[in-house]
Structures are given as structure tokens and as C-alpha cells.
Amino acid sequence: xxxxxxxxxxxxxxxxxxxxxxxxxxxxxxxxxxxxxxxxxxxxxxxxxxxxxxxxxxxxxxxxxxxxxxxxxxxxxxxxxxxxxxxxxxxxxxxxxxxxxxxxxxxxxxxxx
Amino acid sequence: xxxxxxxxxxxxxxxxxxxxxxxxxxxxxxxxxxxxxxxxxxxxxxxxxxxxxxxxxxxxxxxxxxxxxxxxxxxxxxxxxxxxxxxxxxxxxxxxxxxxxxxxxxxxxxxxx
Numbered sequence: 001x002x003x004x005x006x007x008x009x010x011x012x013x014x015x016x017x018x019x020x021x022x023x024x025x026x027x028x029x030x031x032x033x034x035x036x037x038x039x040x041x042x043x044x045x046x047x048x049x050x051x052x053x054x055x056x057x058x059x060x061x062x063x064x065x066x067x068x069x070x071x072x073x074x075x076x077x078x079x080x081x082x083x084x085x086x087x088x089x090x091x092x093x094x095x096x097x098x099x100x101x102x103x104x105x106x107x108x109x110x111x112x113x
Numbered sequence: 114x115x116x117x118x119x120x121x122x123x124x125x126x127x128x129x130x131x132x133x134x135x136x137x138x139x140x141x142x143x144x145x146x147x148x149x150x151x152x153x154x155x156x157x158x159x160x161x162x163x164x165x166x167x168x169x170x171x172x173x174x175x176x177x178x179x180x181x182x183x184x185x186x187x188x189x190x191x192x193x194x195x196x197x198x199x200x201x202x203x204x205x206x207x208x209x210x211x212x213x214x215x216x217x218x219x220x221x222x223x224x225x226x
Contacts (some may be wrong), residue, residue, distance in 0.1 A: 019213075032213060034214065041218045042219065043204055043217035043218055043220050044118075044156075044204070044206075044215075044217040045217070046214045046215060046216065046217075047212075049213065050215050051148065068147065091215075093213075100161065100169055101157060101158065101215070102158075103155060103156040103157075104155075105155045106155075
């Protein structure tokens with residue numbers, strides 16, 4: 001059974017700092033990995049999706065990397081802003097289970113002005 | 114596109130009552146997912162459909178829960194009878210086309226008294 005872990009559970013940084021969020025998974029036979037953002041009381045918004053054949057994806061100030069062999073993914077946020085404050089979740093879809101994703105519990109990020 | 118639409122946004126009911134949650138996926142998407150989110154258990158996949166057919170319902174907690182997708186533009190999740198432990202936020206998501214990205218609705222916040 002796939003298990004997805006995100007550490008730390010919460011992170012507080014001053015505005016302007018670069019930061020890295022971590023996601024680890026136990027089964028490396030994955031189909032893809034997706035990073036989401038969730039604001040309080042809202043649904044999830046997709047940030048980046050990395051296919052199993054890819055090493056990284058970039059969108060603006062966000063960069064996500066994937067290392068299947070070590071079962072890890074990182075989400076790098078450059079020049080953080082207060083508007084980046086949210087909970088960030090990663091979701092792993094296992095090979096042979098297309099569509100069935102396992103989510104981590106998320107990292108709650110607070111960017112202080 | 115209006116995105117994934119869910120109704121109602123909030124539901125308060127008494128134990129034993131029937132609850133029906135509704136979802137309209139993004140037009141053209143062929144996969145639909147129902148998730149439940151709680152503080153204790155995080156985000157859990159309940160069931161997902163592909164081309165209106167249920168593919169995996171192993172996450173449905175018990176027989177009190179049922180889901181249908183009568184056509185490509187509508188799905189329901191029904192709880193009968195409801196119990197206080199069913200209180201949670203229920204999300205619907207859809208994906209399809211060239212992208213496997215899952216797009217989430219705003220969720221239905223259910224409180225069973």
C-alpha cells in the first residue's frame with residue numbers, strides 16, 4: 001500500500017525567503033506525482049504534475065522535482081510572498097492504478113510579511 | 114469553463130437523515146473522483162468513475178454510502194442513513210483530455226448532528 005509523508009507539517013518563514021517542501025512515498029512504481037495548494041475553507045488547486053518519466057516541472061516561482069529511486073519529491077518556492085501562505089499537498093498515483101491517488105497530509109506554510 | 118461545480122456548499126442535517134451531494138464535472142473530462150477530507154484522516158478517495166463507470170469504490174466506508182454517475186455531466190454521492198462521524202468536507206474532482214491533472218470543486222461541508 002502506497003504511503004505518502006510530508007514533513008514538516010507546518011513551516012513559517014519570512015517574506016522573500018526561498019523554501020523547500022518535501023514529499024516522500026514508499027512505492028516507487030508511480031504513474032505521476034502532483035502538487036496541490038489548498039487555502040482555508042477552499043478546494044485544492046493543482047500547481048504542478050510530474051509524470052514518472054520526468055525529473056522536474058516548473059511554473060513561475062515554483063519548481064517541483066521527482067526522484068523515483070529514492071521515493072522523494074520536493075516543491076521549491078522562490079522568493080516567497082504572504083500570498084503563498086496555504087497548505088501544500090502532494091498526491092501520488094501508482095502504476096496500474098491510473099486515477100487512484102494517495103495524498104499526503106500536507107505542509108501548512110505561513111509566510112510572514 | 115466554470116470548473117467543477119458542487120452543491121450544496123454546506124449541509125447540516127440530523128443523524129438518520131438521507132444526504133445527497135451533487136457534482137458537475139468539467140465538460141469533456143472523462144474521470145470523476147469523490148474525496149472526503151477530515152482533520153483525523155486527511156484526504157481520502159472514496160470512489161472514482163471513468164467514462165461514467167465506477168472503477169474503484171474500495172474507499173467507500175460502508176454500505177450507507179453510494180455513488181452514481183448517470184451521465185458524463187452529473188454525479189451524486191448519497192449517505193443513507195447519515196451519522197455524526199460522516200461530518201467532513203466532501204470534494205468532487207474531474208480530469209481528462211490531454212492532461213491528467215485533477216481539478217477539484219469547492220467542496221460540500223457536511224455536518225451531521
